[in-house]
Amino acid sequence: MASSHCYEYPRPALTTDVVVFTLREQHLQLLLIRRANPPHAGMWALPGGFLDMNEDLDRCAQRELAEETGISGVYLEQLYSFGRPDRDPRGRVISVAYFALVPEHRLPEPHAASDAAEVAWFPVNALPPLAFDHGDIIAMAQQRLVAKLAYSNIALQFLAETFTLGELQQVYEIVQGESLDKRNFRKRILALGLIEETGQLRRTGRHRPAREYRIKHPQRMEIIK
Amino acid sequence: MASSHCYEYPRPALTTDVVVFTLREQHLQLLLIRRANPPHAGMWALPGGFLDMNEDLDRCAQRELAEETGISGVYLEQLYSFGRPDRDPRGRVISVAYFALVPEHRLPEPHAASDAAEVAWFPVNALPPLAFDHGDIIAMAQQRLVAKLAYSNIALQFLAETFTLGELQQVYEIVQGESLDKRNFRKRILALGLIEETGQLRRTGRHRPAREYRIKHPQRMEIIK
DNA sequence: CCAAAAGTGTTCACCGTACACCCATGA
DNA sequence: TCATGGGTGTACGGTGAACACTTTTGG
Numbered sequence: 001m002a003s004s005h006c007y008e009y010p011r012p013a014l015t016t017d018v019v020v021f022t023l024r025e026q027h028l029q030l031l032l033i034r035r036a037n038p039p040h041a042g043m044w045a046l047p048g049g050f051l052d053m054n055e056d057l058d059r060c061a062q063r064e065l066a067e068e069t070g071i072s073g074v075y076l077e078q079l080y081s082f083g084r085p086d087r088d089p090r091g092r093v094i095s096v097a098y099f100a101l102v103p104e105h106r107l108p109e110p111h112a113a114s115d116a117a118e119v120a121w122f123p124v125n126a127l128p129p130l131a132f133d134h135g136d137i138i139a140m141a142q143q144r145l146v147a148k149l150a151y152s153n154i155a156l157q158f159l160a161e162t163f164t165l166g167e168l169q170q171v172y173e174i175v176q177g178e179s180l181d182k183r184n185f186r187k188r189i190l191a192l193g194l195i196e197e198t199g200q201l202r203r204t205g206r207h208r209p210a211r212e213y214r215i216k217h218p219q220r221m222e223i224i225k
Numbered sequence: 226m227a228s229s230h231c232y233e234y235p236r237p238a239l240t241t242d243v244v245v246f247t248l249r250e251q252h253l254q255l256l257l258i259r260r261a262n263p264p265h266a267g268m269w270a271l272p273g274g275f276l277d278m279n280e281d282l283d284r285c286a287q288r289e290l291a292e293e294t295g296i297s298g299v300y301l302e303q304l305y306s307f308g309r310p311d312r313d314p315r316g317r318v319i320s321v322a323y324f325a326l327v328p329e330h331r332l333p334e335p336h337a338a339s340d341a342a343e344v345a346w347f348p349v350n351a352l353p354p355l356a357f358d359h360g361d362i363i364a365m366a367q368q369r370l371v372a373k374l375a376y377s378n379i380a381l382q383f384l385a386e387t388f389t390l391g392e393l394q395q396v397y398e399i400v401q402g403e404s405l406d407k408r409n410f411r412k413r414i415l416a417l418g419l420i421e422e423t424g425q426l427r428r429t430g431r432h433r434p435a436r437e438y439r440i441k442h443p444q445r446m447e448i449i450k
Numbered sequence: 451c452c453a454a455a456a457g458t459g460t461t462c463a464c465c466g467t468a469c470a471c472c473c474a475t476g477a
Numbered sequence: 478t479c480a481t482g483g484g485t486g487t488a489c490g491g492t493g494a495a496c497a498c499t500t501t502t503g504g
Binding site: 183206 | 481484485
């Protein structure tokens with residue numbers, strides 16, 4: 001550990017950047033912001049910004065997310081720190097990357113955002129050219145999301161407080177990019193014992209209504225296996 | 226994303242800290258350094274130090290590890306970034322934490338280090354009081370190590386280029402803290418097809434010699450499952 | 451010949467997977 | 478009545494876990 005003259009060292013700038021995932025229109029999508037200023041003016045980039053001197057890293061990511069997109073109170077997890085010396089042409093900038101999962105019903109004014117032509121949702125498989133190393137950050141975030149879906153219950157973060165098994169299955173199918181057997185899926189999910197019926201039915205159109213479920217113990221949104 | 230006047234923002238100091246694990250004397254141990262200067266003078270802390278302005282984060286962790294402990298060329302992986310505003314009494318310091326795995330045969334002069342009374346190995350279950358939030362960092366590192374042992378082949382990072390199945394089994398037993406069935410272990414490991422016999426035998430004392438193994442494809446030290 | 455680690459197979463329980471039909475509803 | 482998604486059970490194969498004895502060596 002270095003001695004106490006640490007303040008003599010030159011310091012990098014520090015930002016947080018957030019990969020915000022949601023499920024829209026049957027696709028895994030993420031939120032990007034079009035840069036108004038150089039460098040990379042006009043290109044798309046992740047929401048994020050500089051750390052305030054008195055805020056925690058998590059708090060910074062939360063704040064930037066709220067300021068730039070209006071989203072708050074969602075699942076947020078630190079992903080990785082990116083620090084290639086040449087990743088920002090302005091100089092040395094370290095980015096602590098996060099990813100967030102937003103349920104579709106909590107998206108902020110989706111059409112207004114599109115109209116403004118400054119904030120937009122993109123399917124992960126059809127991204128525009130990206131500023132900085134944000135493509136790398138997104139790739140790692142998607143990889144982590146897919147991995148965690150298999151051994152945790154974060155899938156529920158894409159849904160409202162009550163949901164149907166069909167909705168939950170769709171989350172898995174869209175994120176993993178493959179269709180699943182309905183009977184096996186239901187058996188597996190219910191065997192975990194993490195969710196229970198609310199007793200209500202959900203009318204989803206002109207078809208048979210589906211049972212509503214909720215999380216049994218909202219406090220511990222932990223690892224499944 | 227913020228505009229180009231980022232240099233007006235105040236900046237935190239940035240360090241890397243490294244949790245160096247090894248297996249010694251049948252225990253999972255890690256390397257600590259006794260702090261000579263305030264804050265926390267006399268307490269034990271992780272090796273680490275400040276980022277140079279032109280080096281990558283990974284490179285910084287490598288360099289600090291080599292400078293402070295003489296260890297190089299070992300497995301090193303970014304763990305998490307710690308940034309609580311009050312984690313360092315000197316001011317705002319963000320630490321990008323790493324963990325390293327060192328095979329016992331590559332430990333640097335173990336007795337000299339102990340003699341110097343400044344660098345020492347401690348069993349993870351018998352740690353001294355720690356400076357800063359290094360206890361939190363270590364806890365997360367150990368958790369990650371145990372998790373990765375189950376779904377990756379990092380266990381091999383604790384061993385030399387050639388090894389016996391008994392040695393490999395010991396790695397799992399020590400890190401996981403439980404004894405394993407020999408037949409099931411060997412069946413499972415060999416079924417992965419990642420290692421092969423060298424054809425040599427290893428004489429380990431006055432007992433039956435064990436077969437030596439090596440990694441089949443050193444290039445891809447990847448995920449098992 | 452004795453102590454100590456190396457090496458070897460089989461059985462069983464459980465879990466993930468494959469697979470097809472009826473039900474309830476609104477139009 | 479029909480189109481659409483909701484809801485259900487069984488059979489099979491593979492995998493992980495339990496379990497004990499023989500082999501080889503040095504002292």
